[in-house]
Amino acid sequence: MIELQNISIEFRTKDQVIRAVDQASLHIGTGEVFGIVGASGAGKSSLLRTINLLERPSAGRVRLDGRDITDLKGAALRRERQKTGLIFQHFNLMHTRTVFDNVAFALRVAGKQAAEIAAHVPEILDLVGLSDKVQVYPSQLSGGQKQRVGIARAIANHPAVLLCDEPTSALDLETSGAILELLKEINRRLGITIVLISHEMSVIKTICDRVAVMDQGRIVEQGDVYDIFARPEHPFTRQLVDRTFNLDLPERLTANLQGTLLKILFLGERAEHPLLSEAALRFGISVNILHGKIEYINNRAIGLLVALLGELQECSTHAAHITEPLTGRIAAAVDFIRQGSARVEVLHA
Numbered sequence: 001m002i003e004l005q006n007i008s009i010e011f012r013t014k015d016q017v018i019r020a021v022d023q024a025s026l027h028i029g030t031g032e033v034f035g036i037v038g039a040s041g042a043g044k045s046s047l048l049r050t051i052n053l054l055e056r057p058s059a060g061r062v063r064l065d066g067r068d069i070t071d072l073k074g075a076a077l078r079r080e081r082q083k084t085g086l087i088f089q090h091f092n093l094m095h096t097r098t099v100f101d102n103v104a105f106a107l108r109v110a111g112k113q114a115a116e117i118a119a120h121v122p123e124i125l126d127l128v129g130l131s132d133k134v135q136v137y138p139s140q141l142s143g144g145q146k147q148r149v150g151i152a153r154a155i156a157n158h159p160a161v162l163l164c165d166e167p168t169s170a171l172d173l174e175t176s177g178a179i180l181e182l183l184k185e186i187n188r189r190l191g192i193t194i195v196l197i198s199h200e201m202s203v204i205k206t207i208c209d210r211v212a213v214m215d216q217g218r219i220v221e222q223g224d225v226y227d228i229f230a231r232p233e234h235p236f237t238r239q240l241v242d243r244t245f246n247l248d249l250p251e252r253l254t255a256n257l258q259g260t261l262l263k264i265l266f267l268g269e270r271a272e273h274p275l276l277s278e279a280a281l282r283f284g285i286s287v288n289i290l291h292g293k294i295e296y297i298n299n300r301a302i303g304l305l306v307a308l309l310g311e312l313q314e315c316s317t318h319a320a321h322i323t324e325p326l327t328g329r330i331a332a333a334v335d336f337i338r339q340g341s342a343r344v345e346v347l348h349a
């Protein structure tokens with residue numbers, strides 16, 4: 001559906017050349033929800049805007065539906081652009097026009113007749129949940145409602161692709177969730193391919209099937225969202241994923257740790273096995289869970305636990321016969337946990 005091949009984008013200012021995107025390649029399939037994530041200035045917007053050639057690449061090719069559109073101009077380019085809709089972080093609505101007119105404008109530009117526009121706009125506004133706001137002005141709408149108008153306008157001409165530039169960054173958490181839900185529904189019901197950029201992994205995990213991670217103009221990693229969360233390889237991706245899981249411990253807990261502190265990753269069904277209690281019994285140690293979280297990404301579980309392995313406070317019946325020193329038992333327990341989980345990181349020994 002969308003193929004970006006070795007895209008580089010350079011901006012020339014008076015005294016320097018900024019390479020915003022550096023040899024980025026992507027392939028996005030029909031009907032996918034594809035995310036591009038990265039810090040501010042990573043090159044996400046520039047790359048997104050090459051898909052409909054709002055930004056022309058300095059090098060590389062853009063293919064839409066198998067057709068190379070990189071060199072298109074004028075009417076041919078405008079026709080190709082009709083296949084894409086675009087929504088923005090700050091909605092970009094016309095404030096002196098009603099909700100109806102904001103959406104109608106997109107249809108008028110595409111050459112639709114008044115009768116068709118009059119019939120179609122209410123349908124689209126119904127789809128995005130704004131049937132009761134048809135004659136209202138944008139200033140009378142909440143942020144979430146404004147973005148719904150932005151979405152209605154973007155899908156009015158039945159595009160094959162919806163490009164979303166940080167669509168929820170200006171919204172609170174709850175509204176953001178509702179907008180992502182609406183985008184997902186549009187993807188499912190209308191089969192529109194969605195490309196969404198965000199600086200938050202939490203947005204990506206809520207809606208995307210696959211993701212590309214950008215750092216300083218380069219795509220450093222891409223793949224299935226679940227796999228990227230489960231096994232982030234690039235240090236920048238790891239940082240993003242860690243921030244999403246947010247497993248930081250309060251200083252009070254880390255100041256006087258007695259024992260071995262582990263961060264344990266469980267994937268899928270393995271998260272359901274009683275691995276830690278088995279380790280405790282087998283090796284006669286205490287296992288104290290200090291932090292933990294299970295995330296479900298595309299209905300598959302990723303569990304992360306921070307656990308402290310240490311000496312049992314009292315001699316339990318299970319441990320009474322254990323004579324091996326604590327360090328040996330903990331080392332054996334770490335091995336045992338390592339075998340039964342996806343990854344173990346020793347945070348403190």
Ligand SMILES: Nc1ncnc2c1ncn2[C@@H]1O[C@H](COP(=O)(O)OP(=O)(O)OP(=O)(O)O)[C@@H](O)[C@H]1O
Nearest residue numbers: 011018020038039040041042043044045046047199
């Ligand atoms: N028109 C322009 N002229 C000069 N430099 C630009 C232009 N547009 C973008 N840049 C620069 O290119 C780099 C990438 O910008 P871009 O907006 O694509 O990144 P981004 O990841 O989308 O960032 P943000 O999340 O802050 O929008 C930045 O260093 C930016 O300053």
